[in-house]
Amino acid sequence: MANGQWYPPEWPERIRSLAEGTLTPVVPKRAATVILLKDTDGTPVVHMLRRRASMAFAGGAYAYPGGGVDPRDDELHIRWAGPTRAWWADRLGVDETGAQAVVCAAVRETYEEAGVLLAGPTADSVVGDTTGEDWEADRAAVAARDLSFAEFLERRGLVLRSDLLGVWTRWITPDFEPRRYDTWFFVAALPEGQRTRNASTEADRTVWIRPRDAADAYDKGELLMMPPTIATLRQLVPYATAAEALAAAPGRDMTPVLARARLEEGEIVLSWPGHDEFTKHIPTGGTSA
DSSP, X not given: OOSOBOOOTTHHHHHHHHHHTOOXXXXXXXXXEEEEEEEOSSSEEEEEEEEOTTOTTTTTOEEOSEEEOOGGGGTSOOOEESXXXXXXXXXXXXXXXXXXXXXXXXXXXXXXXXOOOOEESSTTOOOOOOOSHHHHXXXXXXXXXXXXXXXXXXXHTXXXXXXXXXXXXXXXOOTTOSSOEEEEEEEEEOOTTOOOOOOOTXXXXXXXXXXXXXXXXXXXXXXXXXXXXXXXXXXXXXXXXXXXXXXXXXXXXXXXXXXXXXXXXXXXXXXXXXXXXXXXXXXXXXOOO
16 A cells, blocks of 8 residues: 555445446435644644544544434524524535534534534633533433434533534545445634543544644555545645634535546546545456556
């Protein structure tokens, strides 16, 4: 492996089956992930977690906190600060209830997996330390899906701070994958007074790392990542502060990135439009290049 691109060994066979018409693509589930940033001298650092090697999907790969949308968050009208649901619907390319659910998923997963909560008692405040026993009990209930995130916010009397998020990009899992997600990637700055921790059962390590350092480690094959992860890291390198990255988010192109696979001269060519570095040529025997 020349770099740290995560590549499932079963992909060639699934791609061939799709091309032959014997594989029916599954419908992707909505998901959200958050690139949490913190300023240091001269450059922001990003919070990343390493997925446990035992995980069926991308085991051992570095990623950001994230997960699937909870349909229950479509329904309950929650207290909301920042751009309207209609604004988010237009930006995300979904309806207003779907927009609330996607933004809720972004905030929920950051809380579930990193212990960071982008919400406050008022529209211009954010909660402080969330490591107390009562907070942990609620976090565990949300993570176990015993409590929806919308219900958690309502019970705590909290306002979701959608203004602390910027949507950065959107990637859809290739149609030959058995687990497919339509994922919106958000950026956010670590709120003052809060700190991250590894609250995820799916991760065995978390790090704060400069985007350039993470990208260099990927290029050397030292850090394993999926294409969306390394692509977003490279995109963040030019920004000197978290605020600069957040300010750039509204101008980002939200056209979904979806991998394409085609048969060409005895090999499978796998590509991600706009991201030539991830192109793979796979001989019909299954060995990737």
